Amino acid sequence: MKAFSFSRASTPAEAAASAQRIEGAKFVAGGTNLLDLMKLEIETPTHLIDVSKLKLDTIEATAEGGLRIGAMVRNTDLAADARVRKDYALLSRALLAGASGQLRNKATTAGNLLQRTRCPYFYDTNQPCNKRSPGSGCSAIGGFTRMLGVVGVSDACIATNPSDMAIAMRALDAVVETVSPEGATRAIPIAELHRLPGDTPHIETVLTPGELITAVTLPKPVGGKHVYRKVRDRASYAFALISVGAIVQPDGSGRVAVGGVAPKPWRVEAAEKEMVRGAKAVTDGLFAGANPTHENAFKLTLVQRTLDAVLTEARG
Amino acid sequence: MLRASNLREHDMTSPGDLELNRRDLMVAAAATAAVASAPSGAGAQPAAAAAVRAPSKATVSMMVNGEARRLVDLDTRTTLLDALRESLQMPGTKKGCDHGQCGACTVIVDGRRINSCLSLAVMHEGESVTTIEGLGTPDNLHAMQAAFVKHDGYQCGYCTPGQICSAVAVLDEIKAGVPSHVTADLTAASYDPTADEIRERMSGNICRCGAYSNIVDAMSEVAGRRA
Numbered sequence: 001m002k003a004f005s006f007s008r009a010s011t012p013a014e015a016a017a018s019a020q021r022i023e024g025a026k027f028v029a030g031g032t033n034l035l036d037l038m039k040l041e042i043e044t045p046t047h048l049i050d051v052s053k054l055k056l057d058t059i060e061a062t063a064e065g066g067l068r069i070g071a072m073v074r075n076t077d078l079a080a081d082a083r084v085r086k087d088y089a090l091l092s093r094a095l096l097a098g099a100s101g102q103l104r105n106k107a108t109t110a111g112n113l114l115q116r117t118r119c120p121y122f123y124d125t126n127q128p129c130n131k132r133s134p135g136s137g138c139s140a141i142g143g144f145t146r147m148l149g150v151v152g153v154s155d156a157c158i159a160t161n162p163s164d165m166a167i168a169m170r171a172l173d174a175v176v177e178t179v180s181p182e183g184a185t186r187a188i189p190i191a192e193l194h195r196l197p198g199d200t201p202h203i204e205t206v207l208t209p210g211e212l213i214t215a216v217t218l219p220k221p222v223g224g225k226h227v228y229r230k231v232r233d234r235a236s237y238a239f240a241l242i243s244v245g246a247i248v249q250p251d252g253s254g255r256v257a258v259g260g261v262a263p264k265p266w267r268v269e270a271a272e273k274e275m276v277r278g279a280k281a282v283t284d285g286l287f288a289g290a291n292p293t294h295e296n297a298f299k300l301t302l303v304q305r306t307l308d309a310v311l312t313e314a315r316g
Numbered sequence: 317m318l319r320a321s322n323l324r325e326h327d328m329t330s331p332g333d334l335e336l337n338r339r340d341l342m343v344a345a346a347a348t349a350a351v352a353s354a355p356s357g358a359g360a361q362p363a364a365a366a367a368v369r370a371p372s373k374a375t376v377s378m379m380v381n382g383e384a385r386r387l388v389d390l391d392t393r394t395t396l397l398d399a400l401r402e403s404l405q406m407p408g409t410k411k412g413c414d415h416g417q418c419g420a421c422t423v424i425v426d427g428r429r430i431n432s433c434l435s436l437a438v439m440h441e442g443e444s445v446t447t448i449e450g451l452g453t454p455d456n457l458h459a460m461q462a463a464f465v466k467h468d469g470y471q472c473g474y475c476t477p478g479q480i481c482s483a484v485a486v487l488d489e490i491k492a493g494v495p496s497h498v499t500a501d502l503t504a505a506s507y508d509p510t511a512d513e514i515r516e517r518m519s520g521n522i523c524r525c526g527a528y529s530n531i532v533d534a535m536s537e538v539a540g541r542r543a
């Protein structure tokens with residue numbers, strides 16, 4: 001690990017200002033993704049700003065009837081919150097399907113949203129990777145691609161976003177609140193937080209340098225049946241091959257977001273209008289323009305069948 | 317410049333390193349110039365990556381197994397795991413994968429189990445850490461330690477401290493009403509420590525000897541159920 005200096009932020013605005021002022025600084029929250037990548041020298045910050053003790057660790061009701069989740073709320077606490085379990089069960093389910101009990105005890109809402117890809121070539125510093133070292137090439141294209149993306153990918157990068165939580169956040173229309181180094185706040189719909197790779201896969205979100213996530217808000221509950229189904233190589237403690245998060249209403253309409261297939265939580269609002277017609281109609285729309293490899297084309301079928309099972313469960 | 321001031325501080329505390337630090341300072345200065353022209357978008361690699369950087373030191377105080385401990389001159393890179401094993405000479409907590417994947421390093425911090433390998437010691441200022449050494453002693457075993465012995469919940473024993481710390485915290489999590497991936501009803505008021513619940517909740521602790529079924533037996537006994 002490269003040496004770094006360390007400081008503890010006392011307010012969100014101060015954290016953001018320091019991050020901009022100190023060249024090469026990064027925020028650290030739970031540290032479960034960042035420290036892993038620092039040990040491998042994939043991330044090499046010169047300075048860490050500890051934001052984990054900021055008073056951003058509460059979940060509060062909003063005036064609109066939704067919830068405002070502090071950026072530093074631990075994944076365990078979010079999944080266990082009584083209001084989340086009752087009204088946003090998809091979020092609890094997605095969180096509980098991710099990582100391990102130990103990791104969820106440290107991982108935070110903001111850190112989870114910003115966790116980086118699990119592409120094996122991104123992790124292997126001996127291999128070219130446009131995301132890790134821009135312009136070096138993509139080792140995954142033409143390599144082992146079983147775990148990689150099928151839609152929204154580019155000629156520069158076919159990595160997926162590995163977050164389970166983000167799939168639920170996307171289906172729930174979450175909004176990400178931030179503060180900039182200048183102290184300005186803004187609200188970013190989750191659909192717009194993550195960028196598609198295009199020819200700059202190293203730029204993963206629309207956040208500007210130093211911008212700190214302070215909270216994630218959920219609109220008022222939409223009801224319906226919430227189902228998160230994750231398909232993986234082990235029954236527990238493994239990243240998704242694919243996952244399907246759905247909210248299904250009694251009339252058969254609903255929402256669906258899919259994980260393990262794209263560089264961001266994948267949801268196509270036009271496709272979910274077809275939900276009453278069944279899984280195939282929805283999946284056709286979700287994967288219009290998909291560009292799978294021969295090793296991961298199975299994900300298209302797997303999503304369709306998983307969605308079929310999810311719809312059956314939701315209606316049952 | 318933060319880095320330069322850290323270097324100065326370091327020079328004063330360990331004059332023997334002066335030669336090395338001067339060289340580091342020059343490399344760091346060159347790297348800083350390079351950084352200025354590198355793209356600063358999220359995820360971009362600072363050019364400083366290749367440079368040698370002088371370590372930055374910090375002091376941290378925490379409670380470890382009920383005793384106040386103070387670590388001075390601690391390299392900020394030190395994980396909680398290395399602070400326990402190396403600085404405090406408490407080798408009970410084990411280093412397995414060192415990447416949060418195996419669970420051998422599990423300790424309990426402020427009542428919650430975490431992977432001590434993926435956490436910086438400096439981030440635990442003022443917190444209270446319990447390791448396997450703090451749960452019980454050879455003549456006064458914690459109930460979970462005794463149950464692991466009775467049910468043969470190990471073979472080589474390397475993952476055992478992490479398994480036991482995790483096991484103790486898992487039963488507390490179930491008691492506190494924290495749901496899991498296999499919990500059927502998310503809105504239930506309480507959960508039973510069934511074998512399925514125990515298996516799912518213990519999935520972050522890998523045992524290469526495969527003592528899993530005996531671990532479930534040990535935990536079930538402590539939870540007051542027959543496996």
Ligand SMILES: Cc1cc2nc3c(=O)[nH]c(=O)nc-3n(C[C@H](O)[C@H](O)[C@H](O)COP(=O)(O)OP(=O)(O)OC[C@H]3O[C@@H](n4cnc5c(N)ncnc54)[C@H](O)[C@@H]3O)c2cc1C
Pocket residue numbers: 026027028029030031032033034035036051071097098099100103106107108109110111112113114115162163164165211212213214237238239240415416417
């Ligand atoms: C073995 C293992 C298995 C895992 N399995 C899964 C899985 O199955 N599913 C899954 O979804 N995840 C999984 N994870 C990933 C885990 O969920 C993430 O590591 C975790 O959510 C990251 O949160 P953190 O708070 O620890 O982030 P950190 O590591 O602290 O930070 C991550 C990134 O976010 C930035 N950041 C943190 N806070 C803020 C903020 N407030 N504003 C702006 N930037 C910020 C940091 O600078 C850093 O770049 C796994 C991890 C491991 C190690």
Ligand code: SF4
Pocket residue numbers: 117119120121122128129130131132137138139140141148156157158159201
């Ligand atoms: S898919 Fe993306 S992350 Fe993986 S090697 Fe290619 S550029 Fe790197």
